[in-house]
Amino acid sequence: MASGIPALDRLVDEFRKMPSVGIKSAERMAFYVLGLNDSEAKSLSESIIDAHKKIHKCSVCSNLTEEETCPVCKNGKRDRSTICVVEDPRDVAAIERTHEYNGLYHVLHGVISPINGIGPDELTIRELIARLSDNTVKEIIMATNPTVEGEATAMYISRLIKPMGISVSRLAYGIPVGADLEYADEVTLSRALEGRREI
């Protein structure tokens, strides 16, 4: 923005680095900060350092937590025979919101993507395999995103796991609920036909 006020420019630059924050939003956010009182500004600043310091990966599933293990892994009522493998901690939150799943999770923290230099070793695949050694787990649900990289990662992991005698499933493809058939893309529609079920 080059406002001639270095501290303001720096703040705008910091906000601009955030995902989906453009110059106008960053400016609006910076002016919001200037309008805060001292304790509010301190609270905002501290919450950043605080979250950054306290939150780390769960030692079991790599989901985010403030403690040694995450709330899902700690919960004795969860079904320990099923693990749902997701790309990102936000995906855990999304699946938890359905209240339909009672198993455990495993967060990969990314997908295999040679173009971005991310191979299997950059993900938590080794940790996933280690979790399967005691024969408690009977099913792995691959819930990576339905993208090229997500598919490839799901395939890669399923090939590692299947020889261990554990069943591996993939989330169903199809038309999203509430969508309009007319606007569904061809691939989605053909997958929906392929996966049709008797009613």
Next chain:
Amino acid sequence: MASGIPALDRLVDEFRKMPSVGIKSAERMAFYVLGLNDSEAKSLSESIIDAHKKIHKCSVCSNLTEEETCPVCKNGKRDRSTICVVEDPRDVAAIERTHEYNGLYHVLHGVISPINGIGPDELTIRELIARLSDNTVKEIIMATNPTVEGEATAMYISRLIKPMGISVSRLAYGIPVGADLEYADEVTLSRALEGRREI
């Protein structure tokens, strides 16, 4: 979001308070913070405290600055006989970007708005009048927003200033450059007709 991770929830809440940041953006921003390294997180956090501490109002025009007076007021090349009155420091930045204006500014930090409990005393109108006492200023340009409150504030201030023998002008109304006549609202269009100029 209620992620079960208090530090994360707090951070998301802090971001949600910002203007035009919804729950999804706040979550995305919070995860961005978690992905930063220590020094980046510290830099973001410090820039907030820093901006908040260093930036204050210019002692002359109430624009934002880190020093006693803002860069515009300090600049000896600016025309000291004209003051452009704006609502907000962002308006100063917008006018400066045109490179068409060489006078000084006065930032009101709001508009008269009885419904929000903001009267003339909450704005910097008193400071504006004080600036006119030495007869240097010949023209005041009212550049408040073309809203009901902006208009009322412009009228209020012009009535205070006109008796002092200083000319008061208002930004021109009309169709915005590049806009489509078809989509211009009736008020704007009738103002554009009213303000037509010979070519």
